[in-house]
Amino acid sequence: MDHRDFRILGLAGSLRQASVHRGIVRAAHEVASEWMSCESFDLARIPYFNQDLEDEGNPEPVKELREKVRACDAVLIATPEYDYAIPGVLTAALDWCLRSRYDPTPFRHKPVGIAGASPGGAGTARGQMVLRQILLHPPAYVMPDPQVLISFSRQKFDLETGDLVDKETRDRLRRFLSALAEWTRRFEEPTKAHQVQTRERSA
Amino acid sequence: MDHRDFRILGLAGSLRQASVHRGIVRAAHEVASEWMSCESFDLARIPYFNQDLEDEGNPEPVKELREKVRACDAVLIATPEYDYAIPGVLTAALDWCLRSRYDPTPFRHKPVGIAGASPGGAGTARGQMVLRQILLHPPAYVMPDPQVLISFSRQKFDLETGDLVDKETRDRLRRFLSALAEWTRRFEEPTKAHQVQTRERSA
């Protein structure tokens, strides 16, 4: 990873056009340092997981999503909480991406940052816990902090467009992305410990 | 509720044809007492939840599902565990059914039984926890026991068809359905406590 080129893949868990979670992904691209980028992928194109379908080969949008997860340096998942968990569309995308019957999951050891916003005070606290539980499966390397739980979202986003307009929250998102870059950097190279082990095994 | 007519709505969380969870729903219909029935609804027809779509009115399959949940006496959810949680298709169906912006959710105070099967030893333990968390939201009245976590499913189902063939597990499912009928019965009538309260309030 060249730090002039830290590529984040941004996935929004909500499908409506004016979603504040789409807004978070857009804002991530805007506030990130110049050596970072945040590309979004629209999950609407992903069908439900169905093993019969998988047996015929992954559908094109699934192939594309898996490829993009594999190619990026880190994934940003911005998701609402629905009913103490996460939306079906995000769950379905993960259902496909976390499969490793024919091909290892691209989420294995992939650095991931999670962000969410809610109109009330809890800021998607329970939903993010469920998402962390899911991402333990591959496992992904989900960044533990700083956490981004944006409460009282109506005061921080433009509700017509979903744009993140609150300056303090934009600054918080910028620091979150810097931390994600650093978190990712930790998983880049084989560590010295790894080298020691390798020597031990070959001895 | 006339006990000659205890109608269960069966939802399978897996879409493949030979799914063992479809098999559980079929077996529920077969093993139930003669005064019970278990009708299934195929979740494949439900789209992802999208608020823009909802604003135009619920799609037909969503209307139908909500109506069936409302009309039944209890819901049986038979679901696999995907990645320590539940599949996107089931999550999406719940996303729609648990909405109450325009219309109260039909899952509010609806008796629900949960069953799951896994090839390994854990029997969907973590997935069922996530489903219980989601169903606390309306809240539904999710039956706490007996729990049906079917481990080592390959020894209990016909893998060609998904049929539940293990006699002991079929007996267990029968007892589970009897318990679900009794659990449902507890929520049928206003209790005397309710009547006392009503008198107190009107006093």
Add this chain to the structure above:
Amino acid sequence: MDHRDFRILGLAGSLRQASVHRGIVRAAHEVASEWMSCESFDLARIPYFNQDLEDEGNPEPVKELREKVRACDAVLIATPEYDYAIPGVLTAALDWCLRSRYDPTPFRHKPVGIAGASPGGAGTARGQMVLRQILLHPPAYVMPDPQVLISFSRQKFDLETGDLVDKETRDRLRRFLSALAEWTRRFEEPTKAHQVQTRERSA
């Protein structure tokens, strides 16, 4: 259960004297209808669970607590959230009470209501989820709603004493206790469904 005598056992998850959770238990006794009472039991007397200790017979405070849980009509657990879960003292009390090696757990099918307060906006949301997961084990019949998550507790309690002083929250607690009485009532008598089943089995 005579409704002039609905006996709640109140357990506070915090040990400090001015705990707002002790305050919730006291307030429960004050605001309840005249046919209800809420007795508290101080968990400080319960040791950590240790199977070696159990093999010599339950310690006196454990025996007493188990007896009180068994004798009451319902349990009210008022607990803070510590680190996204519940405190060790409450966990330890449950460790002892949920054992059933020598004696069935008194929490089996016992109606339980949960309440919690936090200084911030989340109101013990994550902690209550963990407590519900634990209480699924016996299982207890944990009331699903109304939920009592009291946010911004500093504005609602007297911090010198822990007393619940906010009128609106006291009213909310009163409605919660009425609901708990009704919830309990539902589990009091064998249902007609049970009677039908019994006839079927003996036929």
Add this chain to the structure above:
Amino acid sequence: MDHRDFRILGLAGSLRQASVHRGIVRAAHEVASEWMSCESFDLARIPYFNQDLEDEGNPEPVKELREKVRACDAVLIATPEYDYAIPGVLTAALDWCLRSRYDPTPFRHKPVGIAGASPGGAGTARGQMVLRQILLHPPAYVMPDPQVLISFSRQKFDLETGDLVDKETRDRLRRFLSALAEWTRRFEEPTKAHQVQTRERSA
């Protein structure tokens, strides 16, 4: 960290003498590479958390435990699952260690490995999820894989002593500890990303 000196602090969540979780901590010391050590700390000495007590200063055993967590390179927590969660004694130890009112928690950014064993097939799956949720709070850097969920423990431990006798499981534990050393190594040094950020901030 000199790799001739990777010091693990081992905490067992069970208090009985012949606990298999004490056995896991002992086995960790035995199977580890010669440049590793695993010292255990007996949690029985830790009182319940009580803020009144904390206000007078941390009790001696708490001070000692916090010091040991701070001084070690990584923490190994070997814990049973009690009632879908973790025992009160471990919870209480974490209650104290995760406090940061007067002093930052020594678990902040501390590498942690989790292991557990159960007599049945689930291998503490639900309990480990709760522990991961708790350790997200500081946050600690909990190793996501390999996971050590030891099922059917009666076949793998000497039940008289708690000793881990199964060779395959001992090998698995050895690999787990090597992975923990490598995981820890990743968090040792400021990354280049960090250095880049530092330059940016001072520019």
